[in-house]
Amino acid sequence: MNDNSEFDQLDKLLAQPAMIADRGFTEQVDQSFRKLKTSRRSIFLVAGLCWFALMIAVVSPQALYEDLLTMVMTLDAVGTFTYLLEQYQTFDTSKLQASYTSIAAIVFSVAAVISMLVRV
Amino acid sequence: MNEEGSLILRTLTHRDNDAFSALVRMHQNKIRAYLVRLCRNYDLADDLAQETFITAFRKLETFKGAGNFSGWLFKIAHNSFLQHLRKTKRRIEITEQFTDQQEILTEKYEAISTEQIDIEKALTQLNPDETATITLSHSFGFSHQEVSDILNMPLGSVKSNISRGKTKLKEILTKTGGLEKAS
Numbered sequence: 071m072n073d074n075s076e077f078d079q080l081d082k083l084l085a086q087p088a089m090i091a092d093r094g095f096t097e098q099v100d101q102s103f104r105k106l107k108t109s110r111r112s113i114f115l116v117a118g119l120c121w122f123a124l125m126i127a128v129v130s131p132q133a134l135y136e137d138l139l140t141m142v143m144t145l146d147a148v149g150t151f152t153y154l155l156e157q158y159q160t161f162d163t164s165k166l167q168a169s170y171t172s173i174a175a176i177v178f179s180v181a182a183v184i185s186m187l188v189r190v
Numbered sequence: 191m192n193e194e195g196s197l198i199l200r201t202l203t204h205r206d207n208d209a210f211s212a213l214v215r216m217h218q219n220k221i222r223a224y225l226v227r228l229c230r231n232y233d234l235a236d237d238l239a240q241e242t243f244i245t246a247f248r249k250l251e252t253f254k255g256a257g258n259f260s261g262w263l264f265k266i267a268h269n270s271f272l273q274h275l276r277k278t279k280r281r282i283e284i285t286e287q288f289t290d291q292q293e294i295l296t297e298k299y300e301a302i303s304t305e306q307i308d309i310e311k312a313l314t315q316l317n318p319d320e321t322a323t324i325t326l327s328h329s330f331g332f333s334h335q336e337v338s339d340i341l342n343m344p345l346g347s348v349k350s351n352i353s354r355g356k357t358k359l360k361e362i363l364t365k366t367g368g369l370e371k372a373s
Contacts, residue, residue, distance in 0.1 A: 076360050079369050084328035084359075088299045088306040089219040090226060095236065096218060099243045100211045106244065107207070 121182040128175040194259055202250055210250075214243050217260060219300065220330055221267050227313050227321050228271050232298055238274060242267040257339075261332060265340045268322065312362040320355030323348050 194216065200209035221242055225235035245266050246253075253262050295302050295310075302310075313321050319341075326337045327348075334352075338345045363369045 076364065076369055077356065080356060080360055080363065081328060083305055083309050083363075083369075084324065085331075086306065087223055087325070087329035088302040088310060090222040090235075090298055091300045092215065092218060095222070095239070096211055096215045099214050099218075099240055100207060102240060102244055103207050103210065103247055106247075107205070 117182040121179055124175045124178050124182075198250070198253070198259060201247070210243075210247055213259075217263055218243075220260070221263055224264060224322075224325055224330070225267055225271060226298075227310070227325050228268075228318055229274075230314055232294075234274070238267065238270045241270050245270070258336070260330075261336055261340055264326065264330075264332075265342075268341055271318075308363060308366060309359075312359050312366070315362055316355050316358055319343070319347075319351045320358070323351040324355045324359070327352055 194213065197209045197213050197216075200206045201213065218239065222235055222239045225238050225242075226232060229235045229238065242263065246263055249266075253259065295307055299306075313324070316324070322341055323337055323343075326332045326340060327334060332340065334345060334348050337343070338348045341348070343351075360369070
């Protein structure tokens with residue numbers, strides 16, 4: 071057998087690779103996806119509940135409802151921008167009295183948002 | 191749009207598990223066969239293959255759709271293999287179960303002929319770069335340029351690895367009579 075025909079033979083053998091049988095592999099991977107989704111959903115849920123609980127602890131439920139309503143009403147981009155601009159322009163740092171509770175609420179809210187953004 | 195494309199779209203838009211499972215079913219045999227050739231260990235190859243599909247599921251939105259999905263999966267699989275090598279900081283050792291036990295081979299593969307067993311055994315004598323380039327180009331039909339992209343290896347190195355690897359394979363198979371059996 072000459073060199074070229076040996077290489078041709080080798081190419082033919084290589085072109086027919088033996089394939090690994092599934093034997094439950096796909097189901098195993100599928101279960102991992104479902105676990106991944108469930109744990110991600112749980113983290114989102116816990117983070118959301120923590121955020122909500124903290125908000126209720128810091129402000130009264132009625133005030134929270136009003137804030138949410140205001141937020142919904144200002145959801146259009148121009149409105150939000152104008153609102154934020156007004157808030158920024160009228161913001162008086164001398165009136166800033168940060169209590170420990172509100173600082174904790176801010177810290178936990180940021181942590182909750184970050185945990186929601188971090189992918190599991 | 192072909193079936194693969196619509197499954198990718200369904201996974202992307204609805205995070206549809208069933209659609210992605212269908213993609214896994216479609217590609218698992220090639221990805222696992224590739225990783226088995228690199229790892230020379232079935233359990234490790236399966237772990238890395240699972241990791242490959244989970245990474246693919248999580249990063250599917252980064253798949254631009256312009257390239258080949260199969261190539262993208264092989265790229266993730268190869269990176270998983272490299273990451274494993276870095277983590278363990280050791281060379282892959284060929285386990286006895288990998289090449290010597292006929293019943294394990296027939297259990298692991300869909301169907302395997304004696305010629306294919308000879309090829310699998312011979313491939314264990316090559317280094318990972320030679321095995322990867324030859325497997326991707328000759329067994330799974332990728333062009334040299336695609337192999338270069340998948341392995342992040344210069345085109346010249348791809349060609350030299352293939353040439354060197356094939357020469358080694360020919361020598362091994364000539365010695366063991368593997369090429370004559372196939373003719």
